Amino acid sequence: MSKANTKVTGANKQELSVARKANMRRFWHKNWMGYAFLAPFVILFTIFVVAPVVTAIGLSFTDYNMMQTPHFVGVNNYKLLFLDDEVFMTAMSNTVRFAVFTGPIGYLLSFFAAWVINQLKAKRAFALAFYAPSITSGVAMTNVWLVLFSSDRRGYLNYFLMNMGLIDEPILWNTDPTYIMGVVTFISLWMSMGTGFLVFLAGLQNMDRSLYEAGAIDGVKNKFQELFYLTLPAMKPQLLFGAINSITSSFAVFDIAVSVAGMPSPNYSAHTIVAHLYDYAFIRFQMGYASAIAVVLFLITFILGKVVMKALSSKDE
Amino acid sequence: MLKIKWFKGQWIHITFSKVLLYLVMLLLVAFTALPLVYVVVTAFKPLDELYIYPPRFYVSHPTTKNFSDLVVTLGSSTVPFTRYIFNSVLITVVVVFLTVIVCSLAAYSLVKFKPVGGKFLFDLILIALMFSAHVTKIPSYLIVNKLGLVNTYWSLILPNVAVAYNCFLMRQFITQYPDELIEAARIDGAGEFKIFVKMVMPALAPAWSTLVVFSFVSNWNDYFSPLIYITSQAMKTLPLALKTIGSGIGRAGATNAAALLTTLPTVIIFTVMQGKVMETMTYSGIKG
Numbered sequence: 313m314s315k316a317n318t319k320v321t322g323a324n325k326q327e328l329s330v331a332r333k334a335n336m337r338r339f340w341h342k343n344w345m346g347y348a349f350l351a352p353f354v355i356l357f358t359i360f361v362v363a364p365v366v367t368a369i370g371l372s373f374t375d376y377n378m379m380q381t382p383h384f385v386g387v388n389n390y391k392l393l394f395l396d397d398e399v400f401m402t403a404m405s406n407t408v409r410f411a412v413f414t415g416p417i418g419y420l421l422s423f424f425a426a427w428v429i430n431q432l433k434a435k436r437a438f439a440l441a442f443y444a445p446s447i448t449s450g451v452a453m454t455n456v457w458l459v460l461f462s463s464d465r466r467g468y469l470n471y472f473l474m475n476m477g478l479i480d481e482p483i484l485w486n487t488d489p490t491y492i493m494g495v496v497t498f499i500s501l502w503m504s505m506g507t508g509f510l511v512f513l514a515g516l517q518n519m520d521r522s523l524y525e526a527g528a529i530d531g532v533k534n535k536f537q538e539l540f541y542l543t544l545p546a547m548k549p550q551l552l553f554g555a556i557n558s559i560t561s562s563f564a565v566f567d568i569a570v571s572v573a574g575m576p577s578p579n580y581s582a583h584t585i586v587a588h589l590y591d592y593a594f595i596r597f598q599m600g601y602a603s604a605i606a607v608v609l610f611l612i613t614f615i616l617g618k619v620v621m622k623a624l625s626s627k628d629e
Numbered sequence: 630m631l632k633i634k635w636f637k638g639q640w641i642h643i644t645f646s647k648v649l650l651y652l653v654m655l656l657l658v659a660f661t662a663l664p665l666v667y668v669v670v671t672a673f674k675p676l677d678e679l680y681i682y683p684p685r686f687y688v689s690h691p692t693t694k695n696f697s698d699l700v701v702t703l704g705s706s707t708v709p710f711t712r713y714i715f716n717s718v719l720i721t722v723v724v725v726f727l728t729v730i731v732c733s734l735a736a737y738s739l740v741k742f743k744p745v746g747g748k749f750l751f752d753l754i755l756i757a758l759m760f761s762a763h764v765t766k767i768p769s770y771l772i773v774n775k776l777g778l779v780n781t782y783w784s785l786i787l788p789n790v791a792v793a794y795n796c797f798l799m800r801q802f803i804t805q806y807p808d809e810l811i812e813a814a815r816i817d818g819a820g821e822f823k824i825f826v827k828m829v830m831p832a833l834a835p836a837w838s839t840l841v842v843f844s845f846v847s848n849w850n851d852y853f854s855p856l857i858y859i860t861s862q863a864m865k866t867l868p869l870a871l872k873t874i875g876s877g878i879g880r881a882g883a884t885n886a887a888a889l890l891t892t893l894p895t896v897i898i899f900t901v902m903q904g905k906v907m908e909t910m911t912y913s914g915i916k917g
Contacts, residue, residue: 549914
C-alpha cells in the first residue's frame with residue numbers, strides 16, 4: 313500500500329486517501345458491531361479467566377499472604393512443592409490414580425453406552441436414566457451413597473457382605489484410608505459417565521447412513537467392524553470434545569472427596585490437588601504457594617488436552 | 630437365534646447378542662438410576678424405617694414429615710432453610726440469564742461479524758476448555774475481594790458468566806445459521822441488534838436451551854465458588870448448606886429431604902429440555 317502511494321500524483325493521492333478513509337469507515341462500521349457484541353464476554357472473560365491464569369502464573373513465583381505485597385522468590389514454591397511437600401505428593405498420586413481410573417473408564421463406558429443405546433428401542437428413556445447422575449449435586453448424592461457405604465452393620469453394602477459371609481466385621485468405608493479413595497472413585501464414576509455421553513449419543517444419531525451402506529459394499533461384515541472402521545473415525549470431533557471434558561473434570565476431583573472423607577481426610581487418603589490448592593489458598597492464605605499448585609494443575613490438564621488433540625485431530629479431513 | 634412369528638406374518642428376531650445387549654444395558658441403567666430412585670424413596674421414609682435392620686430399600690409408610698422438619702428444624706436459629714433455596718434459585722437464574730445472553734452475543738459476533746482478533750479469542754476459548762475453573766480461582770478471589778464483593782450475590786454471579794464452554798457450544802451451533810437470511814434482513818433495513826434478537830435468537834432456541842440446561846446444572850451444583858466466596862450463613866447456597874448441615878442422627882430424615890430438593894430441579898430441567906439438548910450436542914465436536 314505505502315509503496316503504491318509514493319508513486320501516485322497529487323490528485324491521485326487525494327482520491328486514494330478519500331477511498332482509504334471510506335474503506336476505514338467501512339472497516340470500522342463492520343467491526344464496530346462485532347466488537348460491541350463481543351464486549352460483555354471479552355470483558356468478563358478477561359477479568360475472570362484470562363487475567364487470572366496469567367496472574368496465577370505470576371503469583372506462583374512469589375510469596376504472597378494478602379497482607380504484604382507479593383515478593384519474588386523465583387522457583388522456590390515449585391521446589392518446595394515437589395521436593396518437600398509430602399502431602400502434595402500424596403495429593404498428586406491420589407488425583408492421578410483417580411484420574412487414570414475414572415477418566416478412561418468413564419469415557420469408554422459412556423461411549424459404549426451411547427453406542428448401545430443408539431441401537432435400542434426407548435432411546436430417550438435409556439439416555440435419561442444414564443445421563444441423570446451427572447447432573448445431580450455431588451454433595452447431595454454423596455450423602456445418599458454414604459448410606460450404602462455406611463460404616464456400621466446397617467450400611468447396605470456391609471449388610472450384604474456380612475450376610476454373604478464374606479466379611480465378619482463391618483468395613484469402615486469412609487474412615488479407613490484403605491477404602492476411602494475407592495469409595496470416592498466409585499461415586500465419581502457413577503456421576504461422571506454422563507459427561508461425554510450426550511455428545512457421543514448425538515454424534516451417533518447423526519451419522520451419515522450412506523457411510524454404512526458404502527461400508528457394507530466394501531466388505532464391512534459386523535457391527536464391530538462398522539464401529540472401528542466407520543463410526544469412530546467419523547466421530548473424531550465428538551470424541552475429542554468428550555476426551556477434553558473428561559480430562560479436565562477428572563483432574564479437578566474435590567467435592568466428592570471432601571463429602572466422603574472430610575477435610576483433611578484420615579491420613580490424607582482422599583487429599584487431591586484441588587483440595588491442596590483450597591487448603592493453602594483459602595485456609596492458610598498462602599496465595600503464592602497455592603498459585604504454584606494451580607499452575608501445576610493447569611499444566612497437567614493442558615498438556616494432556618494437547619496430546620489428545622493431536623491424537624484425535626480431524627482438521628485435515 | 631430365535632425366530633418368533635408375530636401377527637401379520639412379521640418375524641421378530643431374538644438373537645443371543647440382542648438379549649445380552651439389553652441385559653447389559655439394564656444392569657448399567659440399574660447402576661445409574663437406582664441411587665436416584667433411592668433418593669426419592671428415602672426422602673419419604675419415617676425415622677424408624679431409616680434405621681431399620683436389616684436395611685430396606687423401599688418405604689412402607691411414606692411421610693412428608695422430613696420436609697416439614699427440614700423447614701422447621703434444619704435452618705439454624707437465624708437462617709431458615711428456605712433462605713438457602715432462595716439463594717440458590719436467585720443466583721442460578723441470574724447467571725443462566727446473563728450467560729446465555731453474553732455468550733450468544735459473543736458467539737454470534739465471532740461467527741457472523743468475524744471481527745479482527747476473533748480468531749485469537751476463539752483460540753483462547755479452546756485453551757480455556759482444557760483446564761478446570763479451579764485454576765483461575767485464586768486470582769478471581771483476589772479480584773472479587775478487592776471489589777468488596779465477598780459474601781455478596783455478585784461474587785457467585787460475575788465470575789460465572791463468561792464461560793468458555795458456553796461460548797464454544799453457541800459458536801458451533803451458530804455456524805449452521807445461513808448467512809443469506811442475515812443478508813436479506815440487512816437489505817430490508819433491519820438493524821444488527823434487531824436481526825440478532827428477532828431472527829437469530831428465536832431460530833437458535835435449541836442451542837440456548839441447551840445452554841440453559843448446562844449452566845443451570847453447573848451453577849446449581851457449584852460447591853467450590855460459594856465455598857471460597859461465602860462465609861456468611863445467610864448467603865450460602867444449597868450444596869454448601871447441605872454440607873454444613875451434616876447428617877446427624879436426628880437430622881437424617883431432613884437431610885434426605887434436602888438431598889431430594891437439591892437433586893430434583895436439575896433432573897426436571899433436563900428431562901423437559903432433553904430433545905433440544907440432543908439436537909445441539911450434535912454440533913459440539915472439536916476439529917482440533
